[in-house]
Amino acid sequence: MLTRLLSGDTPRSLPLTLILLAILVSLALAPFLFPGTRSVDTAARICVFIVLVASYDLMLGYAGIVSFAHTMFFGMGAYGVALASIHMGRGFDALIVGTLAGGIAAAALALVIGLFSLRVRAIFFAMITLAVASAVAVLVSQLSGLTGGEDGLNYKIPRALTSAQKYMDEKLFGVRVNGKLLNYYLVFACSTLLFLLLLRIVNSPFGRVLQSIRENDFRAEAIGYRVVYYRTAATCLSAVAAALAGSLYAIWLRYVGPDTTLSFEIMVDILLMVVIGGMGTMYGAVIGATLFIVAQNYLQTLMGAAAEGLEGVPVLPLLLNPDRWLLWLGVLFVLSVYFFPTGVVGRLRGRG
Amino acid sequence: MPSPLLSTRDLTVRFGGHVAVDHVTCDFHAGQLTAIVGPNGAGKTTYFNLISGQIPATEGSVTLKDREITRLPVADRTDLGIGRAFQLTNLFPGLSVFENVRLVMQARRKKGFDLFSMAAAHDGINDAARDVLLRVGLWDLSGQSVSELSHGNQRKLEVAMLIALDPVVYMFDEPTAGMSVDEAPVVLELIAQLKADTSRTILLVEHKMDVIRTLADRIIVLHNGALAADGPPAEVMASDVVQEAYMGKALEDV
Numbered sequence A: 001m002l003t004r005l006l007s008g009d010t011p012r013s014l015p016l017t018l019i020l021l022a023i024l025v026s027l028a029l030a031p032f033l034f035p036g037t038r039s040v041d042t043a044a045r046i047c048v049f050i051v052l053v054a055s056y057d058l059m060l061g062y063a064g065i066v067s068f069a070h071t072m073f074f075g076m077g078a079y080g081v082a083l084a085s086i087h088m089g090r091g092f093d094a095l096i097v098g099t100l101a102g103g104i105a106a107a108a109l110a111l112v113i114g115l116f117s118l119r120v121r122a123i124f125f126a127m128i129t130l131a132v133a134s135a136v137a138v139l140v141s142q143l144s145g146l147t148g149g150e151d152g153l154n155y156k157i158p159r160a161l162t163s164a165q166k167y168m169d170e171k172l173f174g175v176r177v178n179g180k181l182l183n184y185y186l187v188f189a190c191s192t193l194l195f196l197l198l199l200r201i202v203n204s205p206f207g208r209v210l211q212s213i214r215e216n217d218f219r220a221e222a223i224g225y226r227v228v229y230y231r232t233a234a235t236c237l238s239a240v241a242a243a244l245a246g247s248l249y250a251i252w253l254r255y256v257g258p259d260t261t262l263s264f265e266i267m268v269d270i271l272l273m274v275v276i277g278g279m280g281t282m283y284g285a286v287i288g289a290t291l292f293i294v295a296q297n298y299l300q301t302l303m304g305a306a307a308e309g310l311e312g313v314p315v316l317p318l319l320l321n322p323d324r325w326l327l328w329l330g331v332l333f334v335l336s337v338y339f340f341p342t343g344v345v346g347r348l349r350g351r352g
Numbered sequence B: 001m002p003s004p005l006l007s008t009r010d011l012t013v014r015f016g017g018h019v020a021v022d023h024v025t026c027d028f029h030a031g032q033l034t035a036i037v038g039p040n041g042a043g044k045t046t047y048f049n050l051i052s053g054q055i056p057a058t059e060g061s062v063t064l065k066d067r068e069i070t071r072l073p074v075a076d077r078t079d080l081g082i083g084r085a086f087q088l089t090n091l092f093p094g095l096s097v098f099e100n101v102r103l104v105m106q107a108r109r110k111k112g113f114d115l116f117s118m119a120a121a122h123d124g125i126n127d128a129a130r131d132v133l134l135r136v137g138l139w140d141l142s143g144q145s146v147s148e149l150s151h152g153n154q155r156k157l158e159v160a161m162l163i164a165l166d167p168v169v170y171m172f173d174e175p176t177a178g179m180s181v182d183e184a185p186v187v188l189e190l191i192a193q194l195k196a197d198t199s200r201t202i203l204l205v206e207h208k209m210d211v212i213r214t215l216a217d218r219i220i221v222l223h224n225g226a227l228a229a230d231g232p233p234a235e236v237m238a239s240d241v242v243q244e245a246y247m248g249k250a251l252e253d254v
Helices: A014-028 A037-063 A070-088 A092-117 A122-142 A179-202 A205-215 A217-222 A227-253 A258-262 A264-277 A283-309 A322-339 A343-348 B044-052 B074-080 B097-108 B123-136 B151-165 B184-195 B209-215 B233-238 B240-247
Strands: B006-015 B018-028 B033-037 B059-064 B082-085 B169-173 B201-205 B218-223 B226-231
Touching: A014 A037, A014 A283, A014 A343, A037 A070, A037 A179, A037 A205, A037 A227, A037 A264, A037 A283, A070 A092, A070 A122, A070 A227, A070 A258, A070 A264, A092 A122, A092 A227, A122 A258, A122 A264, A179 A205, A179 A227, A205 A217, A205 A227, A205 B097, A217 A227, A217 B074, A227 A258, A258 A264, A264 A283, A264 A322, A264 A343, A283 A322, A283 A343, B006 B044, B018 B044, B018 B059, B018 B218, B033 B044, B033 B209, B044 B074, B044 B082, B044 B169, B044 B201, B074 B082, B082 B151, B097 B123, B097 B151, B123 B151, B123 B184, B151 B169, B151 B184, B169 B184, B184 B201, B184 B209, B209 B233, B218 B233, B218 B240, B226 B233, B226 B240, B233 B240
Parallel strands: B018 B226, B033 B201, B033 B218, B082 B169, B169 B201
Antiparallel strands: B006 B018, B006 B059, B218 B226
């Protein structure tokens, strides 16, 4: 039953299983284990990014397609929800319409980009996605009337998903049972579902074809697979999953802006998360996203504490000054790529 | 004579000013094994590429079972029954031996766009792939990654994938190249077995004359891209054209 849920693709390594279980339990019980706005926000962000990174892994790790437009699709889902909520008024219907519209738009754009550029060489596709994504990012920041420009959009989501809505008078294990909690579980449940769906797709006959294309597209064509159709389909699926992740993110944040969804920095983050976690493994997305976002949010705090602890020791407190957290984040990445060339998952499964 | 399974009419390809394959007209009949010989650079592999679709023809046509396939993409030709094994081993290196063959079976059964079932749960495809591996003697290695396989076994897998494809036209491009003396006979035996099925035709590019002598029903000779001789092995091998071509002299000097 559990194996079926994981599409027969189990972690296949005891340490990996334990780590994944720990992450699952932490995320499932995050509001209770780590109460506080900031930690729950981090947990929700992790959930969303797991889906986003997993959908990117479908393209990069399984089909071997390099794309720089993933944040664009992510943004389409997010802006879909934002625009629908503004123009239709707050309500679940707006969330559903926005999510659907974002997903359909992402699929359509991915289809056009794919059919036009996936039949030629990989580098050309990468360049096209980069160009289109930059154009869209500029467009969004310039069309202030529609998109709010650089400031982004604030909007209202249904009251049932905000902290204004109380479901129980007394606290449950010290946590207020309100709309915000429901919102978190909405994000968590949808992310889990989407992740399991992506895991199923990569283990389906279709997913196997993608792997064969990654290994040798020439031969994949010669045994009867129309490579361009498969690549395009993979791009579309990946785009839709990214858009759905974007919608979840928009529902959680109640704000969208170029910096939270479309920026090139996020694209680089996604790339790093896939590589650190392990390409072509899906579970790598879980580990990569968790590690990265936790480091992004807590490294600074941790360093502050360390610097204080080392007060009086020469040089070290300066090196560990919280302002230098980006330096250390960088060092961590270089080390992890150096020591885990096949990612954390590849390493734990004992391949390189 | 019944209509041929495969035929090429004036098949030509030019790369700039160079004519690599020059108006080759040839019919291939069911139950026949045709060896294609000629010196290096004569256009044998290019002729194969034109038939299986890796290179588009400049002129002429390719017809499979009375259907013109000259403009079809590679995958569609494969679907119609053109099966090709490659000269340089051309497999899915990071995947297992089993998966390589399984992918072929899956392509034949048109399950490629099945998104939501588990590939591992398609028993029909799995069993068929296992049967092919048992037949070529690679079943014991089925779990190994192809990149860890010896050269000889990679060649064997190449043949296994073609058998799994079960095409109408089998195309072998130097199937025993680089194989050791004890490994080569296994592959040749597999090809000999395929001959038993008289509804197919086999095309074989080969340099080794002893192999041709034992397997071929007919030999065609390509020279500078053009068809230089065509006939039963004994006759073609005795002809001046072949003698000269294999002595290394240019035909023009004859």
